[in-house]
Amino acid sequence: MKILFTGGGTAGHIFPIIAIIREIKKGYPYGDFEFFYLGPRDKFAKEIFSREGVVVRTILAGKLRRYFSFKNIIDILKLPIGILQAFYYVFVISPDLIFSKGGYGSIPAVISGWFLRAPIFLHESDIIPGLANRVASKVALEIFISFSVKKTEYFPAKKMLSVGSPIRREILNGSKNEAKKIFNLTGEKSVILILGGSQGAQRINDKLLVILPEILKDFELIHQTGRKNFVQLKKESEVVITQDLKKYYHPIDFLDEKQLSYAYTVADLIISRAGAGTIFEIGAVGKPSILVPLPESAQNHQVKNAYAFA
Known part of the structure; x- marks a missing residue:
């Protein structure tokens, strides 16, 4: 079975994927699995995935900032190129499913997977989903979420399944x-x-x-x-x-x-900070914490994460 993971932007998108891959290997030690990762060029991510035996393929990916920046113009031009690159890799790999962790790096893979009719699954860590997962939710079969269905915003309830946030044991x-x-x-x-x-x-x-x-x-x-x-x-x-x-x-x-x-x-x-990945790790180790949400976080999601965790 071929599983193509996608995501990218920060370690918060990468570490949950690592946790999922490790659990699959532990649960099915003799399973015939092949793991691939498709996302933006990132030396840190490539190094980590390579240690786990994941085949890494990189593409161009444009980040859509919620403020004026000349970088937005350049990044918009990267998106169609990234989609073409992703289309090629998804076609060649022919995954049995695509699992998106969100982040701007996931959009080309999700769009390409949709065109090629690959089953798409999402995981959203935050109470308020980011732009990439909002787009991907339109074509996803199932959306796994970290918080409760009642608290998580935007997604249709019938697609959501509350599973928590994957953490590395x-x-x-x-x-x-x-x-x-x-x-x-x-x-x-x-x-x-x-x-x-x-x-x-x-x-x-x-x-x-x-x-x-x-x-x-x-x-x-x-x-x-x-x-x-x-x-x-x-x-x-x-x-x-x-x-x-x-x-x-x-x-x-x-x-x-x-x-x-x-x-x-x-x-x-x-x-x-109040990123969902760190919040769930703190909860798992059972230590008291003081959370300082990032004020500029998209849709103020870190503040809402912190209140939900508290």
Whole structure:
């Protein structure tokens, strides 16, 4: 059986697909499955999928921004090219089904799959679906959702099936002792884990720098800064933190799967954005949290996610 996954834009689209693939392999160890991924060029996604034995094919995909930008003009031109590329790959692969996780990277594959009469299934993590899944919902056979049918907006109720959000089991198996070694924790204070999503959160980072000397007096911090922000933030933190407090601050650009499992296990409190993937991971590890929704999130979905989770 050939399954073609599509999605893309952020890690929030990628990690649930990884979780699904792993569960299929565990549930059907002798099943004759072939897994493919079709989406925008992304070094991070390609590396992760390759480890799972997924065949990756890349296409052009244009992001439709909800504000004026000259990039919109360029990205609109990418869409028809991406659809033609996707049409070729879907035709050659001839999948038994297409599973879309949403994001701008999924639109070419879904449109091509519809033309070629491939069965299409969606998963929507957020209470308010993004534009890509709104478009795809018109041609999908079934729409899997993370929250309840009553709370999830836009989709027709008869197509929705509430299943929760797929998470990787591996992030639930962390060790406190290993966490102390990996992050060089002192064990002298309660630990706060700060997550800004896979791309970091500049405003959370900026606010943290203001209060960092005070917060480190009472807590030890593991801080996922985002790869783009790491070097600058580390330099700025070294200026504002006194020497005796530096041992309590542990910035890291991005937490890989194993590091994340350890961070979740050792954390006493988690401060995070309100993307659905992270929310469900926090729920699964059973840790108290403070959610800071991204104000510019599409249709204000992070705010609604946070209220539903609370």
